[in-house]
Amino acid sequence: MMSSVEGRPVASGANGELAAPAAIRLDLAVIAELVTAKSRVLDIGCGDGALLALLEARRQVDGRGIELSQTGVNECVARGLSVIQGDADSDLVHYQDDAFDYVILSQTIQATRNPKVVLSELLRIGQRAIVSFPNFGHWSIRYALGFRGRMPVTANLAHAWYETPNIHFCTIRDFVELAENELGATVETAIAINATGQKMGMKMPWWFWNLFGQQAVFVLKR
Amino acid sequence: MTSPTTVDTANAAATSAAGNREALEPSSPVAVFGHDEPLHLDAGIDLAPFQLAYNTYGALNADRSNAILVCHALTGDHYAASQSPVTGKPGWWSSIIGPGKPIDTDRYFVICSNVIGGCLGSTGPASINAETGEPYGLSLPVITIRDMVRAQKMLVERLGIDTLFAVIGGSMGGMQVLQWTVSYPDKVFAALPIATGARHSAQNIAFHEVGRQAVMADPDWAAGRYLLQGKRPVKGLAVARMTAHVTYLSELALQRKFGRNLQDREAFGFGFDADFQIESYLRHQGMTFVDRFDANSYLYMTRAMDYFDIAADYGGSLARAFQGSQTRFCLVSFSSDWLFPTDENRAVVHALNAAAASVSFVEIETDRGHDAFLLDEPHFFDAIDGFVSSAARARGLSR
Numbered sequence: 001m002m003s004s005v006e007g008r009p010v011a012s013g014a015n016g017e018l019a020a021p022a023a024i025r026l027d028l029a030v031i032a033e034l035v036t037a038k039s040r041v042l043d044i045g046c047g048d049g050a051l052l053a054l055l056e057a058r059r060q061v062d063g064r065g066i067e068l069s070q071t072g073v074n075e076c077v078a079r080g081l082s083v084i085q086g087d088a089d090s091d092l093v094h095y096q097d098d099a100f101d102y103v104i105l106s107q108t109i110q111a112t113r114n115p116k117v118v119l120s121e122l123l124r125i126g127q128r129a130i131v132s133f134p135n136f137g138h139w140s141i142r143y144a145l146g147f148r149g150r151m152p153v154t155a156n157l158a159h160a161w162y163e164t165p166n167i168h169f170c171t172i173r174d175f176v177e178l179a180e181n182e183l184g185a186t187v188e189t190a191i192a193i194n195a196t197g198q199k200m201g202m203k204m205p206w207w208f209w210n211l212f213g214q215q216a217v218f219v220l221k222r
Numbered sequence: 223m224t225s226p227t228t229v230d231t232a233n234a235a236a237t238s239a240a241g242n243r244e245a246l247e248p249s250s251p252v253a254v255f256g257h258d259e260p261l262h263l264d265a266g267i268d269l270a271p272f273q274l275a276y277n278t279y280g281a282l283n284a285d286r287s288n289a290i291l292v293c294h295a296l297t298g299d300h301y302a303a304s305q306s307p308v309t310g311k312p313g314w315w316s317s318i319i320g321p322g323k324p325i326d327t328d329r330y331f332v333i334c335s336n337v338i339g340g341c342l343g344s345t346g347p348a349s350i351n352a353e354t355g356e357p358y359g360l361s362l363p364v365i366t367i368r369d370m371v372r373a374q375k376m377l378v379e380r381l382g383i384d385t386l387f388a389v390i391g392g393s394m395g396g397m398q399v400l401q402w403t404v405s406y407p408d409k410v411f412a413a414l415p416i417a418t419g420a421r422h423s424a425q426n427i428a429f430h431e432v433g434r435q436a437v438m439a440d441p442d443w444a445a446g447r448y449l450l451q452g453k454r455p456v457k458g459l460a461v462a463r464m465t466a467h468v469t470y471l472s473e474l475a476l477q478r479k480f481g482r483n484l485q486d487r488e489a490f491g492f493g494f495d496a497d498f499q500i501e502s503y504l505r506h507q508g509m510t511f512v513d514r515f516d517a518n519s520y521l522y523m524t525r526a527m528d529y530f531d532i533a534a535d536y537g538g539s540l541a542r543a544f545q546g547s548q549t550r551f552c553l554v555s556f557s558s559d560w561l562f563p564t565d566e567n568r569a570v571v572h573a574l575n576a577a578a579a580s581v582s583f584v585e586i587e588t589d590r591g592h593d594a595f596l597l598d599e600p601h602f603f604d605a606i607d608g609f610v611s612s613a614a615r616a617r618g619l620s621r
Binding site for chain 2: 073
């Protein structure tokens with residue numbers, strides 16, 4: 001499922017680690033910088049509306065959201081945000097082409113049933129798609145799998161394999177492959193964030209990002 | 223649980239008399255429209271004169287921008303937040319409308335009118351046709367949801383209001399809300415359609431038809447001329463209400479409230495009395511309903527809902543009906559509602575998405591079925607409060 005009552009799936013720290021909420025704020029702050037003022041924005045999996053509220057306050061956007069949980073939608077509506085109950089896999093088909101300037105899918109693509117279809121829908125209904133996701137190529141994950149022989153459970157990916165909502169993991173390189181080669185999209189901006197929450201230098205090569213980037217934020221254009 | 227045999231018949235007769243008195247001489251304010259202001263009905267007939275009975279709560283502000291129209295459901299009335307003169311019960315939405323409540327009468331001017339075709343003071347089949355001096359009965363043209371809304375528009379203008387801050391209602395009231403946003407898109411700032419749909423489904427038409435057939439099968443219905451003959455088809459109307467009432471609940475709620483419990487007895491009576499509590503409950507619902515509602519009006523109201531299909535007016539495209547709408551929408555459905563299931567509400571949401579309209583949508587988890595929109599549901603109240611308050615901020619309405 002796309003998101004849970006607690007918020008975005010990857011970020012819901014089951015053991016109460018503080019790293020996860022800090023990661024949400026960083027992720028959202030990075031996205032907020034990428035959105036131009038007064039644009040039309042759709043946030044898919046908008047949780048309690050934190051990003052939409054941030055974008056409306058800082059960027060004066062005309063924001064809409066989709067969220068699965070009743071609690072999340074209620075919080076959004078109570079905040080005065082235009083949010084519908086629904087999910088990325090089934091509800092995007094109802095939007096017109098180019099309906100938004102930006103369609104945002106933050107920490108959610110790995111929880112969709114069909115990431116390729118969802119991504120192509122984002123590129124259809126938005127002039128630009130902003131996608132952030134946890135990088136499964138991060139060294140800590142490779143370590144867990146490669147040396148310990150166990151599915152990784154980290155602060156950022158806090159669920160055990162048998163209860164995780166995250167069913168379609170990818171690495172930064174996998175994502176670029178899907179976006180550019182499979183869907184013919186252009187990567188307009190790419191940002192990797194390391195484990196200490198720092199943006200990584202733009203000059204670094206892909207392999208470096210793929211190894212040390214804990215999260216990635218991409219701006220894609222058709 | 224009151225057994226039908228224990229219903230106080232003298233009291234029932236008094237209620238019934240009060241109901242008919244309210245139809246003819248309503249104790250609420252009434253807006254009368256003369257021959258110079260006919261109501262253009264979808265049936266192709268101009269209805270004149272006609273009147274709408276209404277109530278208002280709160281005060282209209284100086285720039286007349288804080289008016290909320292509340293639309294009532296099939297068997298509702300304009301006593302949304304004040305005591306019904308017929309039943310003596312509090313208003314049907316008095317938990318939602320009032321000072322400090324989700325629809326805050328300290329901030330907003332709330333209008334609720336009895337729909338055209340109703341039986342609580344607005345022109346309907348029980349009203350006297352001035353030309354004949356007799357009750358209209360079935361000579362009243364069939365009324366549609368659009369006719370109801372057209373009449374409400376005339377009332378709103380009569381009250382000196384150009385644009386409504388919000389239009390809110392559930393079930394048939396929700397249909398009126400949707401019709402308002404389509405008929406008069408620039409006159410509605412915010413719309414809150416609840417537990418409703420953009421058309422009446424085949425199953426819903428089927429249940430209505432069962433109800434109508436029950437009324438018309440009662441010999442006391444007298445081809446709709448019962449008022450002239452001093453009769454009332456109470457049995458038929460009670461059966462209609464019993465059927466309809468089941469559709470307002472849910473299997474879970476029925477099981478939870480009644481199960482297979484017996485009524486005032488230890489064992490089956492081996493007869494056809496109300497052995498089960500659910501039977502007794504339904505009989506009671508039927509009996510009390512006939513005391514407050516006119517049978518012909520029930521036929522007209524159910525027909526209006528059956529005819530409702532917004533997309534049909536726009537070449538089959540619901541999205542086209544909402545094209546260019548600047549209204550802020552919030553739809554609410556209830557998870558156990560099988561009369562207007564979430565999917566029917568969601569179809570409206572999808573059409574609004576396709577029309578690029580501003581829309582919120584929330585499904586409230588409850589086992590109380592369609593009737594949940596009339597009950598205390600905290601999440602539902604929060605959603606109304608949140609949406610209306612944010613719309614008020616956007617409208618620039620001060621606290």
